[in-house]
Amino acid sequence: MVKIKGLVRAFNRVRAQLQSGLPPGEVEAFKQHVRSLVRDVEAICREHRITPNHLPGPSRLAYQFLKTLDLDNLPISQT
Numbered sequence: 001m002v003k004i005k006g007l008v009r010a011f012n013r014v015r016a017q018l019q020s021g022l023p024p025g026e027v028e029a030f031k032q033h034v035r036s037l038v039r040d041v042e043a044i045c046r047e048h049r050i051t052p053n054h055l056p057g058p059s060r061l062a063y064q065f066l067k068t069l070d071l072d073n074l075p076i077s078q079t
Helices: 007-021 024-047 057-068
Strands: none
Touching: 007 024, 007 057, 024 057
8 A cells, every 4th residue: 555654744734724824925835835745646646556545544535635625715814
């Protein structure tokens, strides 16, 4: 089974940032980071000839969350 080290940790950081809201100046960097994570997971899966559905549960759920995140409707912090 393919394990992607750091994916769940990255997911937890993304989720924490969303809960606290993003500073307006960091929105684009955040979007790029999420897109990069998704691309990296998909590339690793292709390399191993699997789909993200074949990842271990926590990694699969992290990927699904990141993949379906609405990057056009992010919470912006007021401070």
